[in-house]
Amino acid sequence: MDFFKVENISKRFGGLTAVDKVSFEVSKGEIFTIIGPNGAGKTTIFNLISLIYPLSGGRIMLDGQDLTGMASHRVGAAGVGRTFQNIELFEHATVLQNLLVGCHTHVRTNLVSEMLFLPGLRRKEVELRERVETVIDFLNLQSVRDSLVNGLPYGVRKVVELGRALCMQPKLLLLDEPSSGLNTEETDDMAFWIHDIRDQLGITVLMVEHDMGLVSRVSDRVLAVAEGRPLALGTPAEVQSHPAVMTAYLGK
Amino acid sequence: MRYIFKTHHRQDLQLFRDGFEASWFLLLGAALLVAPFVLGNYALSLLSFIFIYSIVGFGLMLLTGFTGQMSLGHAAFFAVGAYTEAVLQARGWPFVASAPSAILLAAAAGIVIGLPALRLTGIYLAIATMSFNFIVEEALARWESVTGGNAGMAVPRIKLVTESLPAGVPMYMLCLVCVVAVGLVVRNLLRSPSGRAFIAIRDSEVSAQSMGVNLAYYKTRSFAISAGITGLAGALYAHQIKFLGPDQFTLLVSVEFLMMVVIGGMGSLHGAVLGAVFMIGLPELISRVKVLLPSAIADQTGLNAVVFGVLTVLFVLFEPLGLFGRWVKIRTWFSLFPAYRKGMFKRQKSYAKSERLA
Numbered sequence: 001m002d003f004f005k006v007e008n009i010s011k012r013f014g015g016l017t018a019v020d021k022v023s024f025e026v027s028k029g030e031i032f033t034i035i036g037p038n039g040a041g042k043t044t045i046f047n048l049i050s051l052i053y054p055l056s057g058g059r060i061m062l063d064g065q066d067l068t069g070m071a072s073h074r075v076g077a078a079g080v081g082r083t084f085q086n087i088e089l090f091e092h093a094t095v096l097q098n099l100l101v102g103c104h105t106h107v108r109t110n111l112v113s114e115m116l117f118l119p120g121l122r123r124k125e126v127e128l129r130e131r132v133e134t135v136i137d138f139l140n141l142q143s144v145r146d147s148l149v150n151g152l153p154y155g156v157r158k159v160v161e162l163g164r165a166l167c168m169q170p171k172l173l174l175l176d177e178p179s180s181g182l183n184t185e186e187t188d189d190m191a192f193w194i195h196d197i198r199d200q201l202g203i204t205v206l207m208v209e210h211d212m213g214l215v216s217r218v219s220d221r222v223l224a225v226a227e228g229r230p231l232a233l234g235t236p237a238e239v240q241s242h243p244a245v246m247t248a249y250l251g252k
Numbered sequence: 253m254r255y256i257f258k259t260h261h262r263q264d265l266q267l268f269r270d271g272f273e274a275s276w277f278l279l280l281g282a283a284l285l286v287a288p289f290v291l292g293n294y295a296l297s298l299l300s301f302i303f304i305y306s307i308v309g310f311g312l313m314l315l316t317g318f319t320g321q322m323s324l325g326h327a328a329f330f331a332v333g334a335y336t337e338a339v340l341q342a343r344g345w346p347f348v349a350s351a352p353s354a355i356l357l358a359a360a361a362g363i364v365i366g367l368p369a370l371r372l373t374g375i376y377l378a379i380a381t382m383s384f385n386f387i388v389e390e391a392l393a394r395w396e397s398v399t400g401g402n403a404g405m406a407v408p409r410i411k412l413v414t415e416s417l418p419a420g421v422p423m424y425m426l427c428l429v430c431v432v433a434v435g436l437v438v439r440n441l442l443r444s445p446s447g448r449a450f451i452a453i454r455d456s457e458v459s460a461q462s463m464g465v466n467l468a469y470y471k472t473r474s475f476a477i478s479a480g481i482t483g484l485a486g487a488l489y490a491h492q493i494k495f496l497g498p499d500q501f502t503l504l505v506s507v508e509f510l511m512m513v514v515i516g517g518m519g520s521l522h523g524a525v526l527g528a529v530f531m532i533g534l535p536e537l538i539s540r541v542k543v544l545l546p547s548a549i550a551d552q553t554g555l556n557a558v559v560f561g562v563l564t565v566l567f568v569l570f571e572p573l574g575l576f577g578r579w580v581k582i583r584t585w586f587s588l589f590p591a592y593r594k595g596m597f598k599r600q601k602s603y604a605k606s607e608r609l610a
Binding site for chain 1: 261262264265437440441443444445446447448449451452454455456458459460461462463464465466467473519
């Protein structure tokens with residue numbers, strides 16, 4: 001049985017069909033990339049998978065669980081972590097606080113113990129920080145641990161956002177254009193981390209990416225979409241040389 | 253410049269950043285405990301009002317400054333607390349029972365008014381909360397059998413458990429205990445998962461949701477806690493002012509509360525207290541200065557309103573982080589002297605956000 005499966009998902013905004021019956025399967029431990037020209041519906045597919053938009057049709061299955069119709073705040077606990085194309089960090093909070101919010105699905109507390117900050121909660125908070133510290137070590141964020149996000153350069157914010165998604169301990173990690181706005185050196189780091197996330201943490205990665213260099217370096221398989229419909233599926237090289245893909249990008 | 257080297261996660265969870273900061277708070281606490289023996293009755297009652305406003309400030313700061321939900325209806329929660337307290341005390345309930353009732357009733361009102369907040373944001377939420385303020389104000393004027401209508405109602409002397417307390421020092425001490433307790437509760441909340449969820453909602457609803465924060469639940473929770481805290485402040489206010497009428501809980505008072513947190517400094521608890529000091533202290537200062545002014549200026553009606561208005565505009569324009577923001581700059585200037593640069597607190601360019609979801 002497949003680890004992650006998307007069956008005929010569609011999304012219509014009024015008369016516009018942004019995603020039209022897209023299906024694909026991702027096996028455990030795979031790095032799967034969706035590419036496509038601007039407005040092809042890549043981010044919409046992500047928003048459908050993370051249930052930010054309700055589906056107009058189709059089904060999403062993760063590890064035997066049906067995600068279809070789940071409330072959007074439950075998708076994290078179901079094992080889907082994500083980053084955003086234009087960075088959606090909590091700007092006026094420290095990096096540590098941002099990462100701790102990533103752990104939100106793993107805490108159960110009650111209001112009274114929070115108001116009085118009872119010892120049980122204190123222990124739990126230390127535990128959470130220990131967990132966050134492993135992510136900080138993994139991504140080399142020690143130097144900015146206590147800095148406010150709104151003072152950090154773009155490249156670092158990108159990494160913090162990746163870290164926040166890792167703190168959710170997801171089974172499936174959605175990366176929306178992980179290299180956008182990064183310089184070549186930072187993109188190299190990102191490529192290493194994406195490999196490490198799969199190899200060391202065992203997290204399956206699904207990403208949307210424009211930088212074909214990065215795509216061919218890290219992806220196992222690539223799906224090309226245009227105008228909301230799938231065009232081609234295969235290894236990066238196969239998809240890049242597929243005639244339909246070349247037409248979609250370059251015209252006839 | 254002091255650097256804090258953290259060697260254990262417990263250091264992140266401390267109430268105070270370091271011993272230095274703790275000692276300042278101890279000093280302030282000691283000064284406030286000694287105050288009744290040094291200051292006169294008038295000064296004490298001013299301090300009590302500052303405490304009461306600080307409690308409101310904590311409540312409103314939690315909602316507006318930390319959860320990002322605008323409220324122009326806090327005078328209504330304040331009124332619910334004040335009238336509940338007055339009515340129950342008149343029926344012989346002691347403070348230990350009537351104050352919790354005031355808190356709970358105000359919190360319930362907060363939940364009700366929090367429901368539209370699940371769909372509304374920004375200015376629309378402000379309008380919804382504002383209309384709630386009008387409704388409560390109107391209800392207070394019309395429900396004569398309970399509230400005494402526009403004629404108002406006298407508040408009995410406060411009964412803590414069994415005995416009536418004399419005004420003055422005991423009331424001051426009660427307000428002091430309450431403000432410290434509320435301050436601690438809010439501070440604790442903010443270093444807990446709930447507090448982080450509030451901040452997450454304020455800064456980005458869409459990613460908060462993706463991190464597993466249930467927006468509806470936490471917004472309602474924030475409204476309830478904020479309203480409950482304001483209700484407690486209302487209960488204390490009832491005893492401090494000794495007479496309640498609907499005109500004490502108008503929209504203008506809600507605006508004043510909001511001004512208080514804005515001038516104090518959004519997103520900081522220090523700001524709530526500084527704002528309260530400002531709101532109570534400024535009219536006092538104006539009335540002191542007034543006697544020195546020529547009568548053409550001093551006798552103008554609305555002098556207070558003009559000064560408040562001008563100062564608020566100036567703060568919004570030049571010091572959006574309020575009194576606390578100013579204090580942080582002064583502190584940084586001293587700790588970095590002579591290396592402080594003018595642009596250090598320039599706001600960073602903000603990057604484009606993903607499309608907001610309607």
